[in-house]
Amino acid sequence: MRAHSTSPSTLRIVVIAGPQSTQPALLSALQESGAVHTVATVEDALSHLSANPADLVVAEPSTFQALRRLGGMLGSEQILERLGQGVCIVNRNGELVWANPRLRSYPANVIDQVRSSCAKLLHEMIGERISRDNARPRRRAISVEREFHFDVTASPLFGADDQIEQAVALIWDVTSTRRLQDKVNAIDAAGRELVRLDADQLADLNVSDRLALLEEKIIGYARELLRFTHFNVRVLDKASNRLDTVLASGMSEEAKNLTIYATTEGNGISGYVASTGRSYICSDVSKDPRYLPGLDNARSTLTVPLLLHDQVVGILNVESDEIAAFTEDDRQTAEIFARYIAIALHILRLLVVERFTTTGRIAADVGAELAAPLNDILAQTSTLMEDYIGHDDLRRRLSGIIDDVDRAKQAIRAITEAPGGVSGLVPEQTSADPLLDGKRVLIADDETAIRESIADILTSAGAVTAMAADGAEAIAMLHSQRFDLVLSDIRMPHKTGYEIFSAAREANAECPVILITGFGYDPHHSIVRAGQQGLTGVLFKPFKVDKLFELVHKALAPRTA
Structure with a gap:
């Protein structure tokens, strides 16, 4: 192995020690020819040659093979170390x-x-x-x-x-790469399990229970697979552009209750991520002006968007009490997990719509199938009544059949045309309901049909009802009037269901509150928060009249010591 000499008088010779290369006679001859530098290993030779060009390298045949091969593959020891x-x-x-x-x-x-x-x-x-x-x-x-x-x-x-x-x-x-792949595979498997929230599993659960089930799974997988112990999930309310806390683990109450909007300025890292759709690693919160309070003594954070069909529907924010606790690998795995969270939340919402529309579709199919036979019965019965003029008893029976057919058609029509809230025939009240008689009930819902339907039903049972069309109106009425029961939708203009619950309890600590929702998840976290503070129950749209009465009776029933 030769290199160009810079001195015509002295050869620069490197000898890699070995049985033959270090024989006295050979070394003596080399020393007479130039400056000899002896090294012990191929590694030492490469290190020396990378800084000191040589005119001649002397080595054992096998060692020279390795030196030549490594020299071709790696160039120098410096490259070797850099790799x-x-x-x-x-x-x-x-x-x-x-x-x-x-x-x-x-x-x-x-x-x-x-x-x-x-x-x-x-x-x-x-x-x-x-x-x-x-x-x-x-x-x-x-x-x-x-x-x-x-x-x-x-x-x-x-x-x-x-x-x-x-x-x-x-x-x-490739240990780190392999471990990351194993983690991604585990998260993928967990995510698939997370979104297996089928209708059969959730059929008997109310909104609070459904969210609790999802929360349990998300927290479990986040801790087990990602080692995330302090995090919160916020869902984007598109009407107000607000990010509402849905679930949280290990976060302060101040962090959970922060009002944050999906904008790049003035709304922290979560607002920035929700607005841009880009993940954000904050290695040191003390040096990042975007950071808003979260975990007590937080030092670093990771925030990723919840994406559904490439649209931002919320954020996942993770915090640590260590500086620079999150890596690009953490970002990648968190993004995958966040997509599954978004899908799971969406499934909870769709299950409600699916159950309602499926019921409507089945009822419509039944109505179509029964329309012709029922019309035939009406036609034949009417003809028979004409044929039996003078047979009053028989005509009364035939008239009863016609009335029954009319009621059947009305019942089918009531199901297929339910206004998204109340289904089932309203029972005729022959006397006031003992639990409702004289009770003052506030009904707050921005859907006129729902609000008036509930008021009519409870009024017919003896209650004295008052109605509010939005959250602000409901709270104003709670401040000016005393109520024995409050029924409020969780999503209304101006105020959340939790704010109405709090106002009702502030006005009358003994006043039972029933929250109403038509969604598969609680975007304002109202139900979970109120549930921890004595919420009476949740009415899940579309609901039947008997379910309404069941919850109202539970709310107004005398409490046992």
Whole structure:
């Protein structure tokens, strides 16, 4: 191996120590020819040559092969160190002839496993009688006790007789990549389980229970797979552009109750992420002006968008009490998990709509199937009544049949044309309901049909009802009047269901409150928060009259000590 000399009088010679290269006679002759620098290993030679050009390199035949091969692959020791990967040479006996510092830094069992794998690759190449002309690198993935993972690339080293004598291998540590892939796979599996919220599983659960089930799953998977213990999920209310807390774990009450909007300025990191759809790693909250209070003593945060059909529907915010606690790997896995959260929240909402529209579709199909037979019955009965003029008893029976058919058609029509809220026939009240008689009931809902339907039903049972069309009106009435029961929708203009619940309790600590919702999740977290403070119940749209009475009776029933 030669390099261009910069001095015509003195040769620069590097000798790699070995039985033949360090023989006294040879060294004496070399010293007479120039300046000799002796090194112990190929690694030392590469290190020396990278800083000190040489005119001549003297080495054992096998060592020279390795030096030439490594010089071609890596250029210099500096490149080797910059790669940060392991390099080694094994011989036909499976012995580790040489290894660089990176490979030698691993535990002995890891080095031995790498040596063994390289030796097997070498013997495969020997067995296939590979020549210089068709020599190609061989690759293999190996794992050591599931703790270390490597990709090994081995190339043959040929002797003077063109026979393979050794193999030089580049060992890439892919442990972090493999662990990330394993985590992604686990998150994917957990996400699929997360969105398996089918109608059968949730049929008997109210909104609060449904959200609690989802919250339990999300918190469990976030802690188990992502090691996230302090986080919150906010859902975007598109009408107001506000980000409302849906669930939280390990966050302060101040953080959960912050009013945040999806804008890039003045609404913290969560507002920025919701507005731009881009994830955000804050390595040091003390140096980031966007940060708003979250975890007590928070030092760093990770915030990713909840995306549904590439549209932002909310955010997942994770916090840590350590500086720079989150990496790009954390960002990637959090983004995957956040997509599943978005899907799960969407499924909860759709289950309500699906159940209602499915009921309507089935009822409509039944109505279509029964329309002709019912009309035939009406026609035939009317004809019979004309034929039996003078037979009063028979005509009364036939008239009763006509009335029954009319009621059947009205019932089917009531189901298929339900206004999205109340279904089931209103029972005729022959006397006042003892629990409702004289009770003052506030009904707050921005849907006129729902508000008036509930008022009519409860009024017919003896209640004295008052109605509010929005949250602000409801709270004003609570401040000016005393009520025995409050029924309020959770999503109305101006105020949330929780704010109405709080106002009712502030006006009368004993006043029972029933919240009403037509959605599969609670975007303002009203139900969960109120549930922790004595909420009486939740009326889930579309609801039947008997369900309304069931909850009202529960709310007004005398309390036992």
